[in-house]
Amino acid sequence: MAQVVVLGLAGTADLWLVDFDAGTVTPVQPSSGSSLGQAVDLRNAGATIVKGIDFAVKASSASSIASGILD
Template identity: 40%
Template sequence: MTQAFILGGEGKEGLLLADLQSGTITPAKEPLARELAKAASLRTSGVTITKGVDIAIATSAETLATGSIHEGNN
């Protein structure tokens, strides 16, 4: 099972590391190496990269706070 994700938001500089095991999101440490550095370079030129992700939704904290996403039993 995946324990971490690398994230980058459109229009935002830098990458984030979301560690699912520890429940943290932190900036990815620079300088990036190997394949991650190549992916980051492609991203700056407008390429969208996904690998091992079956859903990703960009939203604002305000949207989440107003209860627009509902979970639970129906």
């Protein structure tokens, strides 16, 4: 089974599909009637949606992560 996750950063409308097996990140455009589209509507209304993720931290740069600094 592929290891993928859809991410969206707070303050941005973009969604990204991260494929850990392939090592790729690509933009996602969900259709409005899909389950992902419904999740986007909830997100736009201020909801935070987390499923199957047990650790996520936004950082200011990759170098801060490498040095162990989390914002």
